[in-house]
Amino acid sequence: MYDNRNTRLTKWLNDGIPPARVAEWARNSIVVLLSTCARCIDGQLPDLKRRLEAAGDLPEMPGAG
DSSP states (O other), X not given: OHHHHHHHXXXXXXXXXXXXXXXXXXXXXXXXXXXXXXXXXXXXXXXXHHHHHHTTXXXXXXXXX
């Protein structure tokens, strides 16, 4: 049952649901949630980069200039 719970929490995080919301649903703190699930989160970087670029808020990377 615990594995099913962690699988669901990780899926929600991978689907882009904010960690604060997932932690609330899990009745955990964000610290506990991310210490358990952070290494399992995958695939969000391209979406986040697109969103930052669209907002014109992508930070310059050191040495890119």
